[in-house]
Amino acid sequence: MHISEGVLSPAILGLGAVLTVxxxxxxxxxxxxxxxxxxxILAAAFFVGSLVHIPIGPSSAHLxxxxxxxxxxxxxxxxxxxxxLMLQSVLFQYGGFTVLxxxxxxxxxxxxxxxxxxxxxxxxxxxxxxxxxxxxxxxxVAGAGLLTALSLAQTDEGFLQAARLLFLAHVPVMIVExxxxxxxxSFLSRIRPELLHFASxxxxxxxx
Numbered sequence: 001m002h003i004s005e006g007v008l009s010p011a012i013l014g015l016g017a018v019l020t021v022x023x024x025x026x027x028x029x030x031x032x033x034x035x036x037x038x039x040x041i042l043a044a045a046f047f048v049g050s051l052v053h054i055p056i057g058p059s060s061a062h063l064x065x066x067x068x069x070x071x072x073x074x075x076x077x078x079x080x081x082x083x084x085l086m087l088q089s090v091l092f093q094y095g096g097f098t099v100l101x102x103x104x105x106x107x108x109x110x111x112x113x114x115x116x117x118x119x120x121x122x123x124x125x126x127x128x129x130x131x132x133x134x135x136x137x138x139x140x141v142a143g144a145g146l147l148t149a150l151s152l153a154q155t156d157e158g159f160l161q162a163a164r165l166l167f168l169a170h171v172p173v174m175i176v177e178x179x180x181x182x183x184x185x186s187f188l189s190r191i192r193p194e195l196l197h198f199a200s201x202x203x204x205x206x207x208x
Contacts, residue, residue, distance in 0.1 A: 002050075002088070002103055003148060005096035009155045016102030016151070020082060023108060027078035035076070038195050042069050043080040047087055050094070064173065067140030068181045070111025071122060071133060072188070072196055077115075081108040102151055110143025111136075122185070122196075129189065130182055137181025138174040145174075 008016075031039065042065075049063035069077040082104045088094040095103045114136045115122075121132035145167040188195050 002085075002095040003099050003106075003151060005098055007155065008099060008102060008151060012151055012155055013098055013102060016099070016105050018101070019109070020078070020101040020104045023075070023078040023105065023112070024082055027073075027075040027080075030075045031079070035073075035195075039073060039076050039080050042073060043084045046081060047084040050084070050088060051092070063180070064107060064141055064144060064177060065180070066107045066111040066144055067114060067137035067177055068184055070108075070113075070115040070140055071118075071136045071181055071185055074115050074119075075112055077111045078104070078108045081111075106147040106151060107144045110147065111140040113143065114140045125189070130186060133182040133185040134178035136178075138178035141174045141177045 046065045046069060049065045066077065066081060069080055073080060082100070085095060085100055085104050085107075086097075089096055089100060118132045118136050121128050122136070123129075124132075149164065149167045185196070
């Protein structure tokens with residue numbers, strides 16, 4: 001879902017940059033620096049996952065993992081995704097610097113939004129957490145696809161058909177992302193629950 005250089009209008013580019021700066025600043029402000037290693041590992045996972053492309057009809061798709069980052073990192077997903085996208089732009093020419101803000105916002109905002117909406121359910125054990133984790137993974141990709149499509153459509157109506165195809169191509173990815181996020185959250189909740197952003201906050205609120 002990388003939008004290339006020279007595609008979007010200056011207004012969309014400027015709005016994306018401002019929103020990403022705001023989200024990243026908030027993510028850094030709320031980041032517990034004891035969790036920097038977790039943020040780095042998940043940023044690396046996001047970086048690698050986006051490099052493996054699978055052909056789907058006339059288009060191709062790849063794992064995004066933004067929902068996983070949102071579920072585990074919360075607001076820190078913004079700086080993690082921004083850094084990963086910046087490295088992809090520098091090393092592999094995916095996207096570009098002028099569209100970095102738009103691409104980062106399109107992927108990070110749905111992940112953070114899903115985390116905020118599903119956090120009460122993610123904090124509960126058992127089947128409820130499983131369903132919430134799946135929804136977080138799937139809906140984060142859906143949101144990223146929708147925002148990317150809107151970014152293209154708002155720039156030029158000629159991109160509308162391409163935006164629709166882009167969104168439809170990622171429907172199978174939504175299901176896969178939901179499963180991956182569910183498995184990861186389930187595994188970490190058993191093995192290393194302290195790595196889960198919602199788990200550590202929930203435990204702190206319980207003790208208080």
